Amino acid sequence: xxxxIVGLCLTMVxxxxxxxxxxxxxxxxxxxxxxxxxxxxxxxxxxGTDHFGRDILSMIMVGAQTSIAVAVVAVVIGMGFGVxxxxxxxxxxxxxxxxxxxxxxxLVFAFPSxxxxxxxxxxxxxxxxxxxxxxxxxxxxxxxxxxxxAALSLWTRDYILSxxxxxxxxxxxxxxxxxxxxxxxxxxxxxxxxxxxxxxEAALSYVGLGVQPPTPSWGRMLADSQTLISLAPHMALFPxxxxxxxxxxxxxxxxxxxxxxxxxxxxxxx
Numbered sequence: 001x002x003x004x005i006v007g008l009c010l011t012m013v014x015x016x017x018x019x020x021x022x023x024x025x026x027x028x029x030x031x032x033x034x035x036x037x038x039x040x041x042x043x044x045x046x047x048g049t050d051h052f053g054r055d056i057l058s059m060i061m062v063g064a065q066t067s068i069a070v071a072v073v074a075v076v077i078g079m080g081f082g083v084x085x086x087x088x089x090x091x092x093x094x095x096x097x098x099x100x101x102x103x104x105x106x107l108v109f110a111f112p113s114x115x116x117x118x119x120x121x122x123x124x125x126x127x128x129x130x131x132x133x134x135x136x137x138x139x140x141x142x143x144x145x146x147x148x149x150a151a152l153s154l155w156t157r158d159y160i161l162s163x164x165x166x167x168x169x170x171x172x173x174x175x176x177x178x179x180x181x182x183x184x185x186x187x188x189x190x191x192x193x194x195x196x197x198x199x200x201e202a203a204l205s206y207v208g209l210g211v212q213p214p215t216p217s218w219g220r221m222l223a224d225s226q227t228l229i230s231l232a233p234h235m236a237l238f239p240x241x242x243x244x245x246x247x248x249x250x251x252x253x254x255x256x257x258x259x260x261x262x263x264x265x266x267x268x269x270x
Contacts, residue, residue: 004256010249014242018064027055029062029216038232048234050224056235059216060242066128066217067246070210071197073132075190078139083186085140086147087178091170093152102148105141113138113200114207121209131210135200139193146189150182184261191254195247202243218243 027045033053041048047056089101111119117134124130151174154160163173204210205219213220218239225235 001256001260003252004260007249007252007254007256010245011253014064014246014249015068017061018068021058021061021065025055025058025061027058029054029058030214038228038235040232041234047238048232050221050235051228051232056221056238059221060218060239063216063218063221063239064242064246066205066211066215067198067201067243070128070132070135070201071194074135074139074197074200075193077132077136078143078193079186079190082140082143083147083179086144086149087151087174089144089148090151090155090178091174093155101144105144108137108141114203114209117204117209126209126212128211128215131201131204134204135197138200139197142193143186143189146185147182150185151178154178154181184257188254188258188261191250191257195250195254198243198246198250 031054033049036045036049036053037051039045039049039053045055045057047060050056050059085101085105089098092098108116113135116137117131120130120134155178160173160177163177168176201210201217202219202222205217206223208223210219211217221239222236225232225239229236
């Protein structure tokens with residue numbers, strides 16, 4: 001329970017920052033002020049300014065929008081396609097369809113999300129949409145495998161056999177009986193993929209394949225700071241801490257939810 005509270009608190013800080021930035025930021029992130037460039041943290045600029053004189057706190061707030069939006073949509077894509085595929089494969093276990101779905105998952109797993117993003121970008125160009133597509137595609141086999149594995153263990157249960165005897169088809173059983181019983185696992189995995197999505201978005205933006213300027217992004221902020229790390233370390237520290245704390249919060253929340261949903265996993269003293 002403690003992990004959930006700490007994790008949600010950390011996550012909510014950045015979620016709240018993203019929401020507030022929709023209507024207000026301390027400074028305009030699109031306004032350049034070269035005369036104020038590379039200022040250290042102060043009462044005016046709490047996190048300092050970058051090489052263009054932009055307020056880093058404001059950029060982190062707006063960057064939270066990008067990271068959270070990309071990660072959320074990517075997880076929704078992964079669950080939206082992966083869960084039905086996993087349920088379908090489990091219902092048709094041992095069939096050609098099951099084999100095709102799982103081998104297709106293996107094919108996607110063979111290509112890291114960054115490589116998928118590079119291939120997509122080579123065709124359509126770098127953008128936030130393409131980053132979402134790349135991360136979402138990589139999430140599909142994750143949820144498909146998890147759903148299929150959990151569903152297979154449920155298809156042998158007595159209540160599933162009773163449902164089949166009563167005349168219910170495989171699709172109806174999957175929706176009414178299988179899906180509700182694997183939802184806990186999906187929620188936990190969703191928090192994990194959410195944190196991985198934030199890391200993936202930061203990595204893609206860092207190498208120039210994600211969100212494009214002038215839209216702020218935590219990964220882009222790190223990329224801009226790498227040549228100025230000795231002169232203005234605050235340019236790298238604050239967006240780096242934002243990524244670390246957000247991912248830590250999501251992982252703690254996921255770990256806590258896992259223990260909450262499965263008491264057998266709870267450790268003494270937690």
